[in-house]
Amino acid sequence: MVERPQLRERARPPTERECADIPWLKVLSPEDRADAVDHLMVSVAVPGDRVCRIGRPSTFWFGVIDGLLKMSNDTSDGAQITYTGIPPGAWFGEGTLLKRETYRYNIEALRRSTVAGLTSDTFQRLLDRSIPFNRFVMNQLNERLGQFIAAREIDRHNQPDARVARNLAALFHPVLYPGVGDLLRITQQELGYLVGLSRQRVNQALNALQQAKLIRIDYGGVRVLDLDRLRRYTPPG
DNA sequence: CCATTAAACACCC
DNA sequence: GGGTGTTTAATGG
Numbered sequence: 001m002v003e004r005p006q007l008r009e010r011a012r013p014p015t016e017r018e019c020a021d022i023p024w025l026k027v028l029s030p031e032d033r034a035d036a037v038d039h040l041m042v043s044v045a046v047p048g049d050r051v052c053r054i055g056r057p058s059t060f061w062f063g064v065i066d067g068l069l070k071m072s073n074d075t076s077d078g079a080q081i082t083y084t085g086i087p088p089g090a091w092f093g094e095g096t097l098l099k100r101e102t103y104r105y106n107i108e109a110l111r112r113s114t115v116a117g118l119t120s121d122t123f124q125r126l127l128d129r130s131i132p133f134n135r136f137v138m139n140q141l142n143e144r145l146g147q148f149i150a151a152r153e154i155d156r157h158n159q160p161d162a163r164v165a166r167n168l169a170a171l172f173h174p175v176l177y178p179g180v181g182d183l184l185r186i187t188q189q190e191l192g193y194l195v196g197l198s199r200q201r202v203n204q205a206l207n208a209l210q211q212a213k214l215i216r217i218d219y220g221g222v223r224v225l226d227l228d229r230l231r232r233y234t235p236p237g
Numbered sequence: 238c239c240a241t242t243a244a245a246c247a248c249c250c
Numbered sequence: 251g252g253g254t255g256t257t258t259a260a261t262g263g
Contacts, residue, residue: 160241187253198242203255219250220253 011043014116018042018065021089022116023178027132039122045069045109052103058096060117064088064179067113068186070194072106084151085110085186085194087171089179094137097123110190143175150231160197164205165233167195168215172224185221209233 014037019025022040025033042065045051051062051069069086083105086092096103097120109115126133147170154166168191171177171184192202206222209215214230216223224230 189253199254200243200256201241217254 011041011117013037014040014042014065018114018116021065021179022063022091023089024091024133024136027136028126028130029132032126032130032133036118036122036126039119040116041119042114042116045113045115047109047111049109051107051109051115052093053106054104055102057102058093058100059120060093061091061097061120061123062093062107063091063116063118065114065116066179067115068110068190069107069113069115070110072108074106082194082196084147085167085171085190087177087180087184087186089177091140094123094140098127110193111187140176143173147173147176159235160195160201161205161208161235162233163195164191164197164202165209165214165230167191168209168222168224169227169231172227172230183218183221183223187220191222208235 014022019037019040025036028036045067052058052060054074064086066088068088069090071083071086071092073081073083086107092107093103127137150166150170154163157163168184171186172180172182174180188202188206189199191206192199195202197205206215206217209230210217212229212233214224214226214233216225
């Protein structure tokens, strides 16, 4: 799955438990589901590992079983543009697979992560056979479009607290990231990386959001209390 | 000025 | 050991 063999663990079939957390498996017929599981592989990526790289042919549809990835792009001057974090439950890369193109962004592990991959052939086969699968993919694309439109709005307001709030809310998206639930495992360091702020400033923002009773700061993570208001947060004043 | 951040430190899980 | 809270000095709009 991960194209570069820097893995701690070789790719292996998914466990029952892991399959239970893959949302689109539930919509498939028993036959299609069996076919899919047969062509699912799971591996572990350590921090810095690239799950996919720009320019590589698309060979898998990827899903995050556990951990945290980030989607980024390299600019001409060597800097990185981070687009979004990818938390547990996310499935991505379907756009590239649909167009049968090469990947247009890098996906890198921020922490030790368990990543699943469905072979491109099987992905295409499911598209041909299964209407529920098509519906799932279509819904996924639609929800993600909403995410990116929201991301543009985030960049407009450069109020740090609001940016942290909106970015957090995006990561708690229940459809795109069903594995997150109401407790997102993310360090303040990682969040700073994704939002583009320092660790202290993220901590300051989190405390403001906690004071507003929108989240609760947990050790090594954030618990959402009111997702709707978190999404709409504006700083007092 | 004021906000932000890097660096350094002391806790604590 | 790593994540977190905090202080201090440097930086930049």
